[in-house]
Amino acid sequence: MSTLIILPNPDALAQEAAVRFVELAREAIAQRGRFVAALAGGSTPRATYSLLTREPFASDVDWSRVHLFWGDERCVSPDHPKSNYRMARETLLDYVPIPSENVHRIPGELAPTRAAAVYARELTAFLAPRDRFDLVLLGLGEDGHTASLFPGSPVLEERAQVVAAVYAEHLQSWRVTLTLSPINAARHVVFLVSGAAKEKALARVRAGEPLPAGLVRPTRGPLTWLVDRDAAGELATAFDGYEK
Numbered sequence: 001m002s003t004l005i006i007l008p009n010p011d012a013l014a015q016e017a018a019v020r021f022v023e024l025a026r027e028a029i030a031q032r033g034r035f036v037a038a039l040a041g042g043s044t045p046r047a048t049y050s051l052l053t054r055e056p057f058a059s060d061v062d063w064s065r066v067h068l069f070w071g072d073e074r075c076v077s078p079d080h081p082k083s084n085y086r087m088a089r090e091t092l093l094d095y096v097p098i099p100s101e102n103v104h105r106i107p108g109e110l111a112p113t114r115a116a117a118v119y120a121r122e123l124t125a126f127l128a129p130r131d132r133f134d135l136v137l138l139g140l141g142e143d144g145h146t147a148s149l150f151p152g153s154p155v156l157e158e159r160a161q162v163v164a165a166v167y168a169e170h171l172q173s174w175r176v177t178l179t180l181s182p183i184n185a186a187r188h189v190v191f192l193v194s195g196a197a198k199e200k201a202l203a204r205v206r207a208g209e210p211l212p213a214g215l216v217r218p219t220r221g222p223l224t225w226l227v228d229r230d231a232a233g234e235l236a237t238a239f240d241g242y243e244k
């Protein structure tokens with residue numbers, strides 16, 4: 001079951017995402033004593049992460065019980081402008097009292113396969129034996145990719161490994177990404193999609209095309225699409241805020 005929620009603009013999208021992040025954090029901490037989330041990279045989540053550092057959100061989260069992972073990382077150093085970790089540090093981590101040991105970044109500075117192995121070991125040890133992400137935040141690429149799961153990539157078939165190193169031919173660069181397994185096992189998956197440039201990809205995914213983002217089908221929790229009106233395009237006129 002997936003829910004599409006159309007927000008009027010990017011600010012409203014960030015607000016809605018921040019509200020949900022806090023709600024899910026409070027629920028997980030109350031029920032299980034911790035909140036384990038995988039952050040999305042790229043640029044869309046910046047506004048949400050920044051909102052989480054300000055009231056009323058910041059003091060609503062017991063950051064000492066929050067554990068942050070990443071859905072994917074570029075194979076660059078953590079201070080590289082393209083690093084998803086750096087983006088989260090600049091917008092969120094530097095401004096909330098989250099213990100450093102609760103920040104589980106992907107070591108993009110290592111060789112790709114080594115980075116994937118190190119991250120997989122950390123993630124597996126942390127979620128063992130039967131836990132899973134409370135929340136996975138995802139973005140949507142114009143080609144329908146999500147995390148670093150790109151169209152046509154063999155990693156889309158990967159079921160045993162929870163993390164993979166992928167070479168993105170079109171980007172001429174290596175990435176480390178969660179595979180679909182831990183994403184589809186999550187308690188909650190939320191896509192954040194903003195801007196007219198994403199309209200076509202969103203429509204294709206919502207129409208059921210087997211693009212990578214369309215393969216995100218959580219088996220044990222809800223999937224929510226938070227999109228702004230520009231990204232929704234035609235969807236905004238036909239089914240504003242409908243549940244499917």
Ligand code: 6PG
Pocket residue numbers: 040041042043044045071072073074084138139140141142145146147148
């Ligand atoms: C990344 C992300 C990627 C991103 C989409 C959308 O490392 O770039 O994981 O999947 O979420 O490409 O990116 P924007 O939010 O920048 O449009």
